[in-house]
Amino acid sequence: MMRCPNCNSKDIGKIGSHQFYCWSCFIELTVNGDKMSVYQVEEDGTLSSLDDLFFEDHPIAPQVHVN
Structure with a gap:
């Protein structure tokens, strides 16, 4: 089951072929594959x-430690 990345709610509704809406925090999500x-x-x-x-x-650059 899909969860909202903002509020972690499961109260997600489908509003389009790849579009979803969180009824708890009122944000819209678009999902295409893994993006x-x-x-x-x-x-x-x-x-x-x-x-x-x-x-x-x-990506965050790795930190370099000088001894």
């Missing part, structure tokens, strides 16, 4: 991406 995108629904109905809060675009 998920998270959006906030604005007052005017537009979507604002929240991916930068949930997913890292680039």
Whole structure:
């Protein structure tokens, strides 16, 4: 069962072929294969991406320790 990445709720509804909506925290999710995108629904109905809060675009460089 799918869980919301924001609030961990199972109260997710399907609103499109790859689109879901969390009824607990009111965010929209798009799932394509193993990639998920998270959006906030604005007052005017537009979507604002929240991916930068949930997913890292680039790997963190390993720390180098000098002795």
